[in-house]
Amino acid sequence: MNCSMCGSSAGCQGCPIGAGFYLPHTLDTLRSGQRATIQRLAAASGSALRKLLALGLLPGVELEVERSWPAMVVRLGNASVALDEALAGAVVVSIDGG
Amino acid sequence: MFYPARGSPSVEAAAESHDERLGRELKHARPARWLLVGAPNVGKSALFNRLTNLYVTVSNYPGTSVELTSALRSDGDRPVEVVDTPGLYSLLAVTEDERVARRAVLDASDATIIHVVDASHLERALPLTLQLLALQRPLVLACNLMDEAEARGAAPDLAALEERLGIPVVGTVATTGRGVDDLARRAALAHTPVDGWGLPEPYAALARRVAHEGEGARALIEAELALAGDPEFEPQLAAECGAWPEIANERERQHGGPEGYAVGLATSRRRMALALLDGVIPSAGINARDQKRLDNLLLSPWTGIPLIALVLYLAFYQFVGRFGAGTAVDWIEGVLFGRWIEPASEAAVRSLVPWEAVQDLLVGPYGLLPLGVRYAVAIVLPIVGAFFLVFAALEDSGYLPRLALLLDRAFKAIGLSGRAVIPLVLGFGCNTMATLVTRTLETRRERVITTLLLALAIPCSAQLGVVLGILSIAPGAVMIWMAVMLAVFLGVGWFAARLLPGEPPVLHMELPRLRLPRPGNVLVKTGTRMRWYFAEIFPLFLLASVLLWFGDLTGLLQAATRLLEPAVEAISLPAAAAPAFLYGFFRRDFGAAGLYDLAGQGALGPAALTTAAVTITLFVPCVAQFLVMRKERGLSVAVTVLVVATTVAFAVGGAVGWTLRAVGGWQ
Numbered sequence: 001m002n003c004s005m006c007g008s009s010a011g012c013q014g015c016p017i018g019a020g021f022y023l024p025h026t027l028d029t030l031r032s033g034q035r036a037t038i039q040r041l042a043a044a045s046g047s048a049l050r051k052l053l054a055l056g057l058l059p060g061v062e063l064e065v066e067r068s069w070p071a072m073v074v075r076l077g078n079a080s081v082a083l084d085e086a087l088a089g090a091v092v093v094s095i096d097g098g
Numbered sequence: 099m100f101y102p103a104r105g106s107p108s109v110e111a112a113a114e115s116h117d118e119r120l121g122r123e124l125k126h127a128r129p130a131r132w133l134l135v136g137a138p139n140v141g142k143s144a145l146f147n148r149l150t151n152l153y154v155t156v157s158n159y160p161g162t163s164v165e166l167t168s169a170l171r172s173d174g175d176r177p178v179e180v181v182d183t184p185g186l187y188s189l190l191a192v193t194e195d196e197r198v199a200r201r202a203v204l205d206a207s208d209a210t211i212i213h214v215v216d217a218s219h220l221e222r223a224l225p226l227t228l229q230l231l232a233l234q235r236p237l238v239l240a241c242n243l244m245d246e247a248e249a250r251g252a253a254p255d256l257a258a259l260e261e262r263l264g265i266p267v268v269g270t271v272a273t274t275g276r277g278v279d280d281l282a283r284r285a286a287l288a289h290t291p292v293d294g295w296g297l298p299e300p301y302a303a304l305a306r307r308v309a310h311e312g313e314g315a316r317a318l319i320e321a322e323l324a325l326a327g328d329p330e331f332e333p334q335l336a337a338e339c340g341a342w343p344e345i346a347n348e349r350e351r352q353h354g355g356p357e358g359y360a361v362g363l364a365t366s367r368r369r370m371a372l373a374l375l376d377g378v379i380p381s382a383g384i385n386a387r388d389q390k391r392l393d394n395l396l397l398s399p400w401t402g403i404p405l406i407a408l409v410l411y412l413a414f415y416q417f418v419g420r421f422g423a424g425t426a427v428d429w430i431e432g433v434l435f436g437r438w439i440e441p442a443s444e445a446a447v448r449s450l451v452p453w454e455a456v457q458d459l460l461v462g463p464y465g466l467l468p469l470g471v472r473y474a475v476a477i478v479l480p481i482v483g484a485f486f487l488v489f490a491a492l493e494d495s496g497y498l499p500r501l502a503l504l505l506d507r508a509f510k511a512i513g514l515s516g517r518a519v520i521p522l523v524l525g526f527g528c529n530t531m532a533t534l535v536t537r538t539l540e541t542r543r544e545r546v547i548t549t550l551l552l553a554l555a556i557p558c559s560a561q562l563g564v565v566l567g568i569l570s571i572a573p574g575a576v577m578i579w580m581a582v583m584l585a586v587f588l589g590v591g592w593f594a595a596r597l598l599p600g601e602p603p604v605l606h607m608e609l610p611r612l613r614l615p616r617p618g619n620v621l622v623k624t625g626t627r628m629r630w631y632f633a634e635i636f637p638l639f640l641l642a643s644v645l646l647w648f649g650d651l652t653g654l655l656q657a658a659t660r661l662l663e664p665a666v667e668a669i670s671l672p673a674a675a676a677p678a679f680l681y682g683f684f685r686r687d688f689g690a691a692g693l694y695d696l697a698g699q700g701a702l703g704p705a706a707l708t709t710a711a712v713t714i715t716l717f718v719p720c721v722a723q724f725l726v727m728r729k730e731r732g733l734s735v736a737v738t739v740l741v742v743a744t745t746v747a748f749a750v751g752g753a754v755g756w757t758l759r760a761v762g763g764w765q
Contacts, residue, residue: 041357043357045601046356047540049327049357049361050191050327051540051606053188053190053360054188054190054192055606055607055608058361058364060365061368066393067398069399070507071503071506071605073397073503073609077219077221077222078218078219078252081608081609082499082503082606082608083607084515084606
């Protein structure tokens with residue numbers, strides 16, 4: 001999992017920018033065309049969490065961002081799901097590939 | 099008609115004998131009831147139609163069936179009650195209609211559950227299959243939309259899946275009927291699945307402590323939902339279970355709280371599903387890009403918004419407005435009724451019925467025939483029918499969720515998520531039906547705001563037809579009317595969003611594939627809605643005619659009208675317009691039609707006409723809509739909506755009239 005602040009996957013020891021804390025990527029920061037794997041769900045409420053589960057957004061799921069505006073559209077396998085930034089912000093991901 | 103699903107005939111034959119053996123043993127032990135369960139938009143309703151030959155709405159929008167629908171199927175030796183349920187992604191329900199479906203699943207202890215899934219999306223659907231398997235009820239997996247899966251090279255190996263799951267797995271294409279007979283045959287023989295599909299550990303251990311040993315599979319599922327933080331079951335089981343505080347601590351320690359439990363369990367089921375599907379679904383890449391270009395056009399605001407305008411113009415203005423409300427109404431009302439039916443029936447009644455009061459009830463100015471039947475058949479039928487036809491085509495194409503996505507940001511300003519666009523667009527057809535569909539919205543706040551906006555600023559198609567007719571008399575009035583409606587819609591929504599407490603709206607939905615509307619589906623949907631409309635609304639129309647006749651006869655109507663006169667005069671309308679407002683409560687278009695008559699007599703100038711059209715559109719919902727509001731939202735919300743609508747209607751109507759006279763120099 002690479003840090004969204006410095007891009008390093010080596011962890012915070014020897015952080016190149018000296019931030020000293022790990023800043024994860026969340027789904028809402030991804031751009032169209034990027035692929036990612038869900039690491040964990042950081043939903044602020046039970047109802048937000050149940051929505052993510054209903055959409056099939058679970059740790060370990062691989063996804064591709066199809067659109068980021070006016071709302072996020074994410075492809076999971078054969079299905080496309082739409083969610084807004086607030087909900088996407090609760091999905092912690094690691095970016096796959098380049 | 100029986101077409102075996104491709105790729106599985108040999109194993110199907112083998113499994114059949116196994117089924118039939120068990121079926122012989124169990125046939126008379128179980129009453130026949132089949133419950134269709136599954137995610138929205140996988141063809142449950144279409145399958146229901148095929149299984150029962152009764153047509154209900156089939157929708158390509160997540161969540162248009164908001165209630166249970168059941169019908170009898172008679173084949174073989176005994177009747178089967180088939181029940182269709184609203185869409186459900188998981189037993190951990192999110193919306194009100196999902197809770198309706200979940201309740202049906204949990205309560206139907208004697209039913210065979212048919213889990214309907216999209217054959218191309220098995221990996222999304224199988225976790226719910228696993229949840230249903232844990233219920234220990236007879237279960238059949240219907241892999242619907244097999245034709246689409248085959249076309250995309252994603253057709254699953256049904257025989258292999260059947261062997262792994264130990265329950266019948268049948269491929270179907272509900273729209274053509276392929277595999278449906280096979281599904282019925284195997285559902286009739288379905289038996290309780292083999293053991294071993296309970297909750298995965300360590301989640302089961304905790305659930306067993308809540309449910310106590312030996313209380314059955316259902317109690318265990320309810321315990322699972324409670325532990326996952328379900329707002330319905332957690333408080334309930336916490337109150338019932340003495341050891342709850344201790345168990346909740348244990349949940350905190352093991353899983354980090356209800357969220358951790360829910361995510362962990364869902365992840366564990368997903369892993370089970372993926373393991374089951376390994377080798378069952380083709381691993382070759384599926385071409386998912388076929389629709390991307392079209393989707394980009396629809397979803398990018400630069401092209402999407404002009405396309406909305408084009409769709410609205412062609413579908414609603416040209417087809418519903420010009421053809422439905424124009425050509426079709428003119429012919430049916432003017433020629434069919436005006437020249438043939440009414441003169442003949444009036445002459446017949448006047449000569450055959452001796453009492454004048456009864457003559458009036460039948461053919462008088464508020465009579466059943468001129469008001470009730472003529473309005474229903476000559477005005478409502480063509481306009482509402484044209485609207486439902488267009489709406490069904492949009493629904494079947496998958497366009498509506500894209501519209502929801504595109505408008506989501508704008509809707510957030512009025513406290514709604516883009517999902518609310520579906521009931522709001524449907525409201526242009528029938529506000530009463532749309533008020534029922536607000537169930538698919540997730541929070542009470544969104545449901546109340548949408549209910550209010552429907553009652554206030556969305557004219558139904560019958561009313562719209564007459565209002566546009568009135569406004570055609572004054573050039574430019576239509577634009578003013580539209581601008582005022584939009585301003586009221588946004589303004590009231592904005593205020594309501596600030597006044598009503600509650601969670602902010604969240605957009606979340608699956609985007610169904612875009613497809614060309616299938617004529618069969620569209621006609622079936624339109625027909626079903628029309629049937630609903632005539633069964634639910636038409637009796638109320640007739641009742642309204644009788645009430646108006648009675649009120650006229652007894653003088654109550656005139657007395658009630660006098661109460662409204664000061665308000666009508668306050669916004670500079672002639673007192674003669676007061677009855678129109680009163681009728682508006684019985685039927686939204688009645689009121690507008692009364693004004694239409696006044697306008698025709700030249701009693702209203704352009705300013706007064708615009709005032710009247712604005713006021714009557716905003717004014718109270720019709721009596722059917724009021725009854726549904728009361729049923730769905732409760733009496734206090736319904737009455738509040740009524741009061742708000744009346745106040746806003748007269749305030750805005752008056753302001754528009756004053757502005758037109760003072761600033762615009764209109765008469």
